[in-house]
Amino acid sequence: MHKHIKSLLLGLAVAPVLAVCTPALAQSATLEVMNPRGEIPPPPFHAPSPRVTDLAGKTVGIYWIGKAGGDNFWDGVEEVLNERFPNTKTVRYEGPFDLGEKRAQEIAKEVDTIFYGVGD
Amino acid sequence: MEKAGVPAVYLATSQFFQNAHLSAEDNGVPTMRIIGVPADLYYRERISKERARPVAEKMIDEMLASLTQPITEEESNPKKRSSVTGTIAFTGDTPEAALEDFNQQFLDNQWSDGLPLVPPTPERVKWMLSGTSRAPDEVIGQLSPRNGTVTIEKIAIxxxxxxxxxxxLPVIIAAVEGLADPNFDELHFSTSTGSFNLVIGVSGPIADEIGMNSGLGLFSYGSRANGTIGRAVRLAMINMGHTWPAQNDMALVGRPGAHAFLTFAENQAQSPWTSYHEAAGFAPEDSTVTLTVTGGYGRTGTNVYGGGAVALVPPEAVLQSIVRDISSVRTGIAAGGATGNEKAVRSNYRKFFVIFNPEIAQELNSRLGYTREKLKEHIFEASSVPFEELKPNEVEAVQRAIDSGYIPAEFAERFKAGLKPGGKVPMLSRPDDVQFMVAGGIPGYTLTMTYFLDGVYKPVAHISKLVHSATLTKASQGGAGTKLTTRLVPDK
Structure with missing residues (x-):
């Protein structure tokens, strides 16, 4: 439907507003309206980081924001990882939704790759 | 973590999948790898480790693939987002058909609130802009969660x-300026699962001049000013914040008054006190819009006191009940202590916004002698809790608030004195944590509305903005000049 709205754009062309043409001219009415949307300035783009090729010998971080029950799920993930990859280390982290640049940099030094889960 | 160079995978439930993608896009990582865990499975099974383990087993292969499969060309160089500019035309066989097409397409594109809209034709927008002397292209700021740019013209549309x-319009502009203020936490209340709500209170002479309802049924239908001011704010959030239910507005049950919020005017004519805006430091002739966040439901939402037209409840009892409830709503302090998170301690002190109905306010003032300041001080003192009633983690949280300097210096001694056997510990960080206006009719009810004193993502959840640059009312004419334009609670 978004495409539909775009296809109806008139640009800055002047058009009659809710103008009803007489039957002799055309059987239509046009309603011209202004766009209510606030433009979202695009943030600087970051591509996802290159992936690890396999998990053997790697450290996998698990970050969770503490929302109820998430620990039960992540405990399960950690168990399965440890069973499948005995040479893979897992490290658990807990903190706010927005972990902040400083904390992210600290964790980056400790892990090769990471799962991030809000709990929702 | 992606920005820190760590290959990451974000796990969200399927209910929050789109929300997670929008958030990643807004943070500059639009192709972040996100996995949706089926919500109907996750929420039910997270109850215990035993039940959650099979969910982990079900998801693990997809999680591992996301960690190890190489990044594709499309993920490295995604297509740029396109935007809609200019005017938009809707054509139909009849004016009614064009109007219906406009309404349906605006709704389909999530540009509407679901109720029929008045078409924002260039002529009608120009007419709207005649209400302010501010330039249409003046940029106010950005609205959360997606940070769309706010201009005077977009507000007018x-x-x-x-x-x-x-x-x-000047009142609507002031309200949107409050939302867009970098100190005001619009993001949490407008997106949280908790269905938090927004209260919009107008104080000052412009309220009467534009016909706002400040009396009986203050939150009711039937007032064009109350209803459309609140609705314009809602539409601004939809169209400049780019918010939408179940996508990034995750309010699980929605908000009471979701289309127009709780929009009302102070009943200054029947108030015994100076106006709210004057008490906040604005000039008597000024008008302001105050935004304050409240819980949506339950005891941490809106509570009602007094007997209305039915029961005989004296003001002493109303005040006592308010004090009792403020004393008891201290779960936030406990939570702060439990997590040991200093930010959490600060965030979990609560603020209370009270709307006193006129006859209670008049009695509190004339018979019981409460000025605004005396009343705040009384509530601060009376809602203190005996030290012996606090749990260890609550004591720990209060102590941390004192030690971190969060409790203002002028009140720290009272906290220290209270934090020992035989003492009483304040449940508010300062008397100013209680703010109040008078509104409603006679008879009426008194309401309290509560939320975190500090915002969750930004510093405050209570802000007052000056209404100015009006052209069609006697009140609020002229620019802001050197006037006070913003008041935050707590002061920052």
């Missing part, structure tokens, strides 16, 4: 759609 009149 949304005000037209809401059905507002030009003389309301």
């Amino acid at each position: 949304n005000a037209v759609m809401a059905g507002a009149k030009p003389e309301y």
